[in-house]
Amino acid sequence: MCNPQHRRDVGAYALGVLGAADTFRFDEHLEGCPLCAGGVVELSGVAAALGRYARLTPPGVAPLVRAGPGLVRRAVEVVAAARRRTRRRRLAVVAAAVVLAAGVSFAAPGGGRGSDRWTGADRGSGMTAVVTAGAREWGADVGLEVSGVPERAVCSLVAVGRDGDEETVATWSSAGPGEAPLRLNGGAALRPGAIARFEVRTTAGRRLRLTR
Ligand SMILES: [Zn+2]
Known part of the structure; x- marks a missing residue:
């Protein structure tokens, strides 16, 4: 309660x-x-x-x-x-x-032709993530697939622009060890070409960097 x-x-x-x-x-x-x-x-x-x-x-x-x-x-x-x-x-x-x-999965990362891709893996914890971003009139349609978040935490996917600006693309709760890979979609006002990298950050202080 x-x-x-x-x-x-x-x-x-x-x-x-x-x-x-x-x-x-x-x-x-x-x-x-x-x-x-x-x-x-x-x-x-x-x-x-x-x-x-x-x-x-x-x-x-x-x-x-x-x-x-x-x-x-x-x-x-x-x-x-x-x-x-x-x-x-x-x-x-x-x-x-x-x-x-509740573990509901959304559509697979917005992949397909013409989308940019960023990946990251943490050897220590085994946590991995793949982000795809497709250009839209309004910015970028972002898909994330993440697995192996090693602890229960609230997580966020952050897009970091080439100019250093940051935008939170999606947030979710991780159930920790044993959780099935999670797929979710979000949007950014930044165009894919203006995004330098993505980061998955958790309230446990973990940070996974995704590069092209
Ligand atoms: Zn409460």
Whole structure:
């Protein structure tokens, strides 16, 4: 059952500042709670932005922002405000997360002639992914096939443009070891030719780079 403490823990979990024991318990809760899983998906963009900021901060320079309860509270407030504005979209995101958590597969990656292809494999974990992207008037029709995500996590597929811009193409929940290969489709505003690479990122901090 979802309780108010779970709702409070979503932010800390998404930002990776929940303690190890609480993270373990929250992982278990996420498995059966689409509401909290949707919350983690919504906050994954904030977590990614903070991670990027941390990576860009040279060693020895004190960061302007530190992860902690105050930051988590503010991040959750920002997301809550955005959520009120885009309630319909949020429901779509949650619906997608629920469908994917239930293991529903979508059409095979949008392959066919004229599509670009990116692949990535992680020898350590055995995780692999293939992305195809076909040019459309509006950008790129993106298909993903991923297997071997080694832990239960909320995952996102991110397109990284040649100019360094990033776009989240799709998000889903991975059931962890033993999960069947997952296929899903998404869209990007970037044309395939403008995409330098893709990355699969998980809330467990894993990152798989896909190159052409
Ligand atoms: Zn919950």
